[in-house]
Amino acid sequence: MTDDPSRLVLVASNRGPVSFSFAPDGSLAARRGGGGLVSGLMPGLAAVAADGGVLWLCAALSDADRVAARLGERAHGAPGEAPVRMLDIPQDTFAAAYNGIANSVLWFVHHLLFDTPVKPRFDAAFRRDWAAYVAYNQAFADALAEESVTGTRVLVQDYHLALAPRMLRDLRPGIRIAHFEHTPWAPPDYYRLLPDDIAAAVLDGMLGADHLGFHSQRWAAAFLDCCEAVLGARGVRISRSGTGGEVSYRGRVTGVAAHPLGVDAGALRARGQEADVRTAAAVLSGPVGERQVIVRIDRTELSKNILRGLAAYRELLATRPQWRGQVVHLALAYPSRSGLAEYRAYTERVHDLAREINAEFGTDDWDPLILDLKDDYPRSLAACGLADVMIVNPIRDGMNLVAQEGPILSERGCALVLSREAGAASLIGDSALLVNPYDVSATAEALHAGLCMAAGERQRRSAAVTAAASAQAPQRWLADQLAALS
Ligand code: F6P
Secondary structure (H helix, E strand, O other): OOOOHHHOEEEEEOOOOEEEEEOOOOOEEEEEOOOHHHHHHHHHHHHHHHHOOEEEEEEOOOHHHHHHHHOOOEEOOOOOOOOEEEEOOOHHHHHHHHHHHHHHHHHHHHOOOOOOOOOOOOOHHHHHHHHHHHHHHHHHHHHHHHHOOOOOEEEEEOHHHOOHHHHHHHHOOOOEEEEEEOOOOOOHHHHOOOOHHHHHHHHHHHOOOOEEEEOOHHHHHHHHHHHHHHHHHHOOEEEEOOOEEEEEEOOEEEEEEEOOOOOOHHHHHHHHOOHHHHHHHHHHHHHHOOOEEEEEEEEOOHHHOHHHHHHHHHHHHHHOHHHOOOEEEEEEEEOOOOOOHHHHHHHHHHHHHHHHHHHHHOEOOEOOEEEEOOOOHHHHHHHHHHOOEEEEOOOOEOOOOHHHHHHHHOOOOOEEEEEOOEOHHHHHHHHOEEEOOOOHHHHHHHHHHHHHOOHHHHHHHHHHHHHHHHHOOHHHHHHHHHHHHO
């Protein structure tokens, strides 16, 4: 690490790379935090940490995190990893910003999830939550401003922090700011469900950055379309290029580009060889036996489209009886956002449908579907290793790393049934069996095609996915964004 403070890189995200818990003696124990954002950023940050230093700012999510934040603890992960500063944002402010706005409004907008006859409803309660979202973003901007000097580069992550770039710019005009959006971006007609002032405020907040990144060109283009539709009357100027473009607004120019996040295939395969994964594979192999395996791995998340995926499996068994007794579907869906009623209800429906499928088709010696809702990373890797077919069928997804990880880890090579609405579809393209995620019958047919696919063809396609993922490995993904800030 150099002594030059202007080489410092600050990262800001809601969920950080460590989380604290209380040990039995009441002391604080730090462990590595989960989530796709963290695993995407970590590999690239190690090199940056060695070069100029990194500090990662995130929200305190649990009581133990809050205690750590108040003690001013700067937790470290493995040597060379970024130290972390947690922000102790008042709990009700955090809850209203995270549950009320980030996950119930912005997430729903970008994933097209609203049941529009009923929701959204922008009323006084929404305005209270919005005030909390503003305060939450301001807390990040203030902390980032405290930590930065002229020349510091700041990497702001995701829709939780859409306002922070502008707020930080106002506090520290001389620093370089990038914002990366890990979700898709809504098309203008859907984005404009938001109240007009809020639609403009989100874009304005992001345009405080020097550079905006998205996982796919499609999401970058949708962002530019929204700028045109919402800020057109306010003098925005947009120029488009192959992979993004530039937005001139309020006297500054912001670059917009696609930076698809890939996977470090070598590191992932090495992790897949570790003892805990081998043990998990042995446990999973028992009920599978010699049968083919269809695997899905998700957060229990509305946008992941688990219900239609299971319905497609049910239709496969109903319409193609030759697969009964010949295939097992491993559906691993770890818990998520249980603070929201929609997510709790969705999880129940996933359970119910799984029970129905097993009751309808199961026999004494065959469970057609194994549904497990525990968060168990080694077991997820093991399941990928066993896959003959992976199904990744989100309604919409920024990228979806599992679509890359499954084929990379599958021991025999797997067929990938992939939603054309996932960012991964742009990266992987024809190597997958692309489906319309709403079309259950077409998804059932794609599962059939995947199960019928010859071994050599599965291997060829999995190798192509591995090559595409490796070309965009996290180290390069991060380096490209830092280069765009230079
Ligand atoms: O896809 C956006 C994202 O922020 C991911 O980076 C992350 O894995 C996921 O959502 C998790 O969300 P949460 O932090 O709400 O569990």
